[in-house]
Amino acid sequence: MSKLTAFDRRKHRVRNRVRNAGRPRLSVFRSLQHIYAQIIDDTRGVTLAAASSKALGLSGNKTEVAKKVGQAVAEAAKAKGITQVVFDRGSYKYHGRVKALAEGAREGGLEF
Template identity: 55%
Template sequence: MRPRLAVSRSLAHISVQLIDDQAGRTLVAASSQENGARGSNVAGAWVVGRVAAERLLEQGVKQAVFDRGGRLYHGRVRRVAEAARDAGLEF
């Protein structure tokens, strides 16, 4: 099983969902609105990506597919991916 790591961002927040498309359910979610996140900047994106990856690794899943949602791979979207890789998630 390789869940999809879907990144959504707005001007104020960034969120990540790890979705199992076969079962049609969300396994893990993390957002900059949670405690400990620093907003929608690149530092906040790093925290969101790392938290999401750690939560997924706790469930025993080590691989995912990165879905940037049509956004360019730079800035906050890139930081989410880098943080998830740094936490041990493979994609």
């Protein structure tokens, strides 16, 4: 099995469990330099709120940046009246930057 195939299998395994929760989904994408988070309504197929380290112009310690992105996406969600989401970590382990983003979103007021 190739690395990309394993990545896709993990991503779809997590996403299939999360999609049927009846809440918007907080999806995380992590690249080498940046981290992106968006809240998606799967029933309509639209993005409700989004934030990224690139859009916010953040740099420095990646874990601290991820926490700030989590807080920013939580603020954007609260502005649209969203308080409860389901966390979609994708194919990433709940560790490091992904965990920091989740903690930042919780501090910002999102419940999951």
